[in-house]
Amino acid sequence: MAYRYWCGECGYRTPWLGESRAQELQIEHYAKRHPDVAPGGSVEKNRKKPGEGPGCLTTLGLVILFLLLAVSCHH
Template identity: 65%
Template sequence: MAYRYWCGECGFRTAWLGESQGEQQQIEHYAKQHPGIPPGGQVETNRKRPDGGGGCLPAAGIILLLVVAAACHR
């Protein structure tokens, strides 16, 4: 799942990132643009756009294809 963090003080928003990456960008934004104000705002989630490799599902699919190919080869 990907996350986008919105600033509660201005119109800033992060790109779609992993949870910890987005949170870190929001913290850095607040430190530079709104010093002394604790980070706040909203977090938007995007279930259709996973961050990174997508977990183990692609690997499981490849393994399944290899097993089927090996079974058919005999």
């Protein structure tokens, strides 16, 4: 699972990362940008693993669909 932490003080957000790394970046951000404020904000959870894209079947289906469209437009 991937996590993205949002700053409660500004628009900063971490990239989608593992929970501990995203939390570390959030803490570093607060230390640099909001030193007198305790880290806060919100956390988003993404059930996909970082870097996980569409599955092979989805990609194959789209390729076939585009080929069918190309053939139908040719005639």
